Amino acid sequence: MDTAAWQRCIDFHGHSCPGLAIGFKAVKALEQQMGPVCENDEDLVCVTENDACGVDAIQVLTGCSLGKGNLLYRERGKMAFSFFNRTTGHNLRMVFKLPVSRKDVGREELQQMILHAASDELFQFGQPGFSIPEKARIFDSLTCEQCGENAVEHLIRLHEGKKICLDCFEGYSRGW
Ligand SMILES: [Zn+2]
Numbered sequence: 001m002d003t004a005a006w007q008r009c010i011d012f013h014g015h016s017c018p019g020l021a022i023g024f025k026a027v028k029a030l031e032q033q034m035g036p037v038c039e040n041d042e043d044l045v046c047v048t049e050n051d052a053c054g055v056d057a058i059q060v061l062t063g064c065s066l067g068k069g070n071l072l073y074r075e076r077g078k079m080a081f082s083f084f085n086r087t088t089g090h091n092l093r094m095v096f097k098l099p100v101s102r103k104d105v106g107r108e109e110l111q112q113m114i115l116h117a118a119s120d121e122l123f124q125f126g127q128p129g130f131s132i133p134e135k136a137r138i139f140d141s142l143t144c145e146q147c148g149e150n151a152v153e154h155l156i157r158l159h160e161g162k163k164i165c166l167d168c169f170e171g172y173s174r175g176w
């Protein structure tokens with residue numbers, strides 16, 4: 001067990017928890033299958049299907065981040081992570097396969113169990129059924145004709161002939 005790496009995850013995330021352990025083990029499984037992760041390698045892209053604790057471990061250990069554009073959120077509510085290596089073309093999707101809330105096991109016990117389990121006991125491996133967008137696209141911005149804020153053009157909608165942002169778009173359903 002790489003305790004120094006685990007500690008870096010805890011420092012970033014703010015606490016240790018079973019979810020963080022899942023992300024930690026996901027990176028270990030990635031390294032077993034696709035070779036050592038070189039931190040801040042922008043050719044490695046992670047697509048996460050959840051926004052839970054484990055993503056923090058992945059950010060710390062791989063350097064994949066929202067700001068760099070190599071951490072993408074594909075909201076599915078699944079404890080699944082996919083990794084794409086733009087250089088080698090290797091792709092890997094892994095899905096955590098243990099029931100996440102186990103009433104028969106305490107939180108600390110579950111965390112230890114995850115940290116010490118073999119990768120194939122924790123994850124089911126396969127190929128992602130989707131591809132990732134091309135690298136670093138720069139989008140033009142347009143000004144919303146209602147609120148006056150600028151937004152990238154692919155997130156501007158047309159409403160009664162006016163260009164408007166998603167916040168102003170009539171019929172938006174989810175608060176934000
Ligand atoms: Zn947590």
Ligand SMILES: [Zn+2]
Pocket residue numbers: 144145146147148149164165166167168
């Ligand atoms: Zn607007």
